[in-house]
Amino acid sequence: MKEEQSFSDICGGRLALQRRYYSPSCREFCLSCPRLSLRSLTAVTCTVWLAAYGLFILCENSMILSAAIFITLLGLLGYLHFVKIDQETLLIIDSLGIQMTSSYASGKESTTFIEMSKVKDIVINEAIYMSSKPRLDCLIEVYRSCQEILAHQKATSASP
Amino acid sequence: MVLKAFFPTCCASADSGLLVGRWVPEQSSAVVLAVVHFPFIPIQVKELLAQVQQASRVGTAVLGTWCHCQQEPEESLGHFLEGLGAVFPHEPWLQLCRERGSKFWSCKATHRQVPATTGAASEDQVMLIFYDQRKVLLSQLHPPTAPPDHQAGDATASTGDLAAVFDTVARSELLFRSDRFDEAPVRLSHWQSEGVEASILVELAKRASGPVCLLLACLLSLVSAASACRLFKLWPLSFLGSKLSTCEQLRHRLEYLTLIFSTQKAKDPTELMRKANMLISVLLDVALGLALLSWLHGKNRIGQLADALVPVADHVAKELQQLLQWLMGAPAGLKMNRALDQVLGRFFLYHIHLWISYIHLMSPFIEHILWHLGLSACLGLTVALSILSDIIALLTFHIYCFYVYGARLYCLKVYGLSSLWRLFRGKKWNVLRQRVDSCSYDLDQLFIGTLLFTILVFLLPTTALYYLVFTLLRLLVVAVQGLIHLLVDLVNSLPLYSLGLRLCRPYRLAAGVKFRVLEHQAGRPLRLLMEINPLPYSRVVNTYRLPSCGCHPKHSWGSLCRKLFFGELIYPWRQKEDKQD
Numbered sequence: 001m002k003e004e005q006s007f008s009d010i011c012g013g014r015l016a017l018q019r020r021y022y023s024p025s026c027r028e029f030c031l032s033c034p035r036l037s038l039r040s041l042t043a044v045t046c047t048v049w050l051a052a053y054g055l056f057i058l059c060e061n062s063m064i065l066s067a068a069i070f071i072t073l074l075g076l077l078g079y080l081h082f083v084k085i086d087q088e089t090l091l092i093i094d095s096l097g098i099q100m101t102s103s104y105a106s107g108k109e110s111t112t113f114i115e116m117s118k119v120k121d122i123v124i125n126e127a128i129y130m131s132s133k134p135r136l137d138c139l140i141e142v143y144r145s146c147q148e149i150l151a152h153q154k155a156t157s158a159s160p
Numbered sequence: 161m162v163l164k165a166f167f168p169t170c171c172a173s174a175d176s177g178l179l180v181g182r183w184v185p186e187q188s189s190a191v192v193l194a195v196v197h198f199p200f201i202p203i204q205v206k207e208l209l210a211q212v213q214q215a216s217r218v219g220t221a222v223l224g225t226w227c228h229c230q231q232e233p234e235e236s237l238g239h240f241l242e243g244l245g246a247v248f249p250h251e252p253w254l255q256l257c258r259e260r261g262s263k264f265w266s267c268k269a270t271h272r273q274v275p276a277t278t279g280a281a282s283e284d285q286v287m288l289i290f291y292d293q294r295k296v297l298l299s300q301l302h303p304p305t306a307p308p309d310h311q312a313g314d315a316t317a318s319t320g321d322l323a324a325v326f327d328t329v330a331r332s333e334l335l336f337r338s339d340r341f342d343e344a345p346v347r348l349s350h351w352q353s354e355g356v357e358a359s360i361l362v363e364l365a366k367r368a369s370g371p372v373c374l375l376l377a378c379l380l381s382l383v384s385a386a387s388a389c390r391l392f393k394l395w396p397l398s399f400l401g402s403k404l405s406t407c408e409q410l411r412h413r414l415e416y417l418t419l420i421f422s423t424q425k426a427k428d429p430t431e432l433m434r435k436a437n438m439l440i441s442v443l444l445d446v447a448l449g450l451a452l453l454s455w456l457h458g459k460n461r462i463g464q465l466a467d468a469l470v471p472v473a474d475h476v477a478k479e480l481q482q483l484l485q486w487l488m489g490a491p492a493g494l495k496m497n498r499a500l501d502q503v504l505g506r507f508f509l510y511h512i513h514l515w516i517s518y519i520h521l522m523s524p525f526i527e528h529i530l531w532h533l534g535l536s537a538c539l540g541l542t543v544a545l546s547i548l549s550d551i552i553a554l555l556t557f558h559i560y561c562f563y564v565y566g567a568r569l570y571c572l573k574v575y576g577l578s579s580l581w582r583l584f585r586g587k588k589w590n591v592l593r594q595r596v597d598s599c600s601y602d603l604d605q606l607f608i609g610t611l612l613f614t615i616l617v618f619l620l621p622t623t624a625l626y627y628l629v630f631t632l633l634r635l636l637v638v639a640v641q642g643l644i645h646l647l648v649d650l651v652n653s654l655p656l657y658s659l660g661l662r663l664c665r666p667y668r669l670a671a672g673v674k675f676r677v678l679e680h681q682a683g684r685p686l687r688l689l690m691e692i693n694p695l696p697y698s699r700v701v702n703t704y705r706l707p708s709c710g711c712h713p714k715h716s717w718g719s720l721c722r723k724l725f726f727g728e729l730i731y732p733w734r735q736k737e738d739k740q741d
Binding site for chain 2: 022023025026028091093094095096099101111112113115116117
């Protein structure tokens with residue numbers, strides 16, 4: 001069962017929250033961030049290259065231009081690989097644990113898995129933890145669903 | 161609670177049979193290790209399981225049945241499979257079923273002996289978790305969980321669900337030893353059933369390593385005995401040995417080699433990794449050293465270096481002389497005390513003159529010395545770099561002497577000034593109580609004190625300037641030596657084997673696991689795929705970093721500045737706790 005909702009993050013960008021219910025004991029929340037806009041990319045590249053050209057006119061050294069191209073490429077690759085988050089996923093599996101995955105624009109995925117025995121409770125911390133920085137209303141939705149699962153798990157583990 | 165069944169991916173296409181594995185009651189999870197195929201004799205299966213249980217101390221048992229057939233199982237097969245439950249009593253009894261070519265499975269777990277109020281056998285929900293048996297067997301969880309020789313069963317189960325799974329698979333190696341080409345009474349399906357993995361090179365290396373290690377260990381013990389003999393404890397040699405970083409590095413390398421070639425087997429995987437890291441580090445060092453050696457000895461570079469050395473030393477000495485002439489004049493427009501200036505300047509100039517004569521005396525032998533020292537690069541790049549650092553220290557010995565003279569003079573002056581300042585205020589330093597006490601002085605004491613104070617104050621700028629100049633020079637030399645030591649440290653302590661393993665076989669070093677939900681159909685059990693989450697590179701370096709020489713600066717910036725201000729001598733790279741100021 002899939003559901004999609006639209007929220008906004010602290011900077012005003014649009015975030016999409018997708019909820020998937022696989023079974024009463026397994027749920028997945030997927031938060032997608034706005035993509036890299038062509039406008040901002042062009043603006044940054046133009047600024048860097050104009051600055052490099054200005055330096056070149058001052059110094060008459062062509063190494064500056066090649067260095068600027070190099071820096072732009074490396075900077076873009078680094079930004080895509082380490083900073084720009086494409087999607088964040090929270091997967092809760094009853095009696096196994098909680099898994100948080102961040103996938104970056106370059107395809108890199110970094111995953112953390114916390115076993116259920118180590119989880120006492122889920123809280124909304126004051127400092128925003130998720131790198132895509134959602135607003136409170138989005139966090140409340142996720143929080144409510146997580147608490148439902150935890151309560152369900154506590155009920156079933158208490159019974160047998 | 162939902163029952164979790166860990167199923168190996170290699171058995172997903174195996175024929176029907178019995179499921180064999182371990183049941184962990186605390187987490188309600190069943191770890192399936194292998195599938196026993198029809199036909200079998202129950203007695204033999206039970207014998208095999210008892211053998212495995214004894215060898216691995218893991219509670220292996222028959223967990224249930226596995227059915228992989230063309231279409232939905234017929235009635236008779238269904239009854240037969242259920243009847244097996246009576247032959248191999250296990251609670252709960254797992255029944256997994258899959259149609260050929262279909263992605264979806266059906267699972268049932270029945271409890272027979274539950275005191276059921278309903279009167280019927282109760283069923284549990286089952287969650288299927290697929291895992292790659294080979295990767296889980298070979299991988300190592302970080303941080304490591306319970307030690308390997310713990311009692312199986314309860315102890316490991318309490319540490320964590322996943323640690324229990326890894327532990328179970330790792331310990332059941334005996335079960336995986338037979339493949340389908342063996343004439344065993346029981347036919348099993350597991351990750352090695354298509355043929356046991358082995359490599360000829362690895363086996364040969366294992367056979368050869370015994371005698372080779374023994375031989376090298378004997379040689380190394382001879383070398384260590386020779387180096388520990390009494391001759392080296394006598395004063396000049398022991399003094400040199402503690403000062404030169406080359407000796408330190410050689411000792412370090414000898415330690416590494418002794419550890420690598422020791423005849424004891426590694427006790428746990430961490431020690432094995434450490435040995436492998438050390439071996440690769442030594443090999444890389446020697447390889448880089450040999451490359452440097454071939455570069456140095458080609459095209460007579462040693463000769464060129466030796467020819468350039470004496471002019472460079474001359475040039476440095478001339479620059480120092482010019483600097484002193486500048487200080488003896490009016491440096492930066494400051495007016496120095498003429499007499500003290502001349503005394504200090506001439507004193508240092510004489511030293512430089514002595515130094516130059518010494519270098520010229522040595523110049524015919526320099527090429528030979530350099531050639532022989534260059535040969536030592538075959539011991540490793542780190543040794544060559546340490547020798548370079550020592551040569552720099554020896555060549556700039558005069559700067560070190562000047563720094564010591566300037567610092568001592570300045571230190572004396574500062575202490576004198578502070579003590580006389582206290583005299584001005586009628587106070588005195590109480591050595592017994594380590595505090596400042598008031599004291600009444602005589603008139604003549606006060607008079608002489610004031611005179612001395614004035615003299616010291618007016619001579620302060622001259623001494624301070626000399627101290628400043630020579631401290632800066634000394635710090636420059638120390639910075640260069642520090643860079644070389646940093647490089648040596650890097651080569652010594654980088655765990656290359658672990659980094660290579662993380663690059664090529666990331667599943668070997670596991671930080672944890674990650675789950676992926678596979679295609680799901682309503683009404684069918686949930687299927688997850690468990691993959692290994694590899695350790696990030698920074699954690700690999702931190703966990704497996706080799707112990708280095710320990711030549712890190714022990715001062716913080718604040719204490720360094722304080723020492724410089726008061727004129728205390730600084731020894732940033734040495735570990736001598738016994739040397740007195």
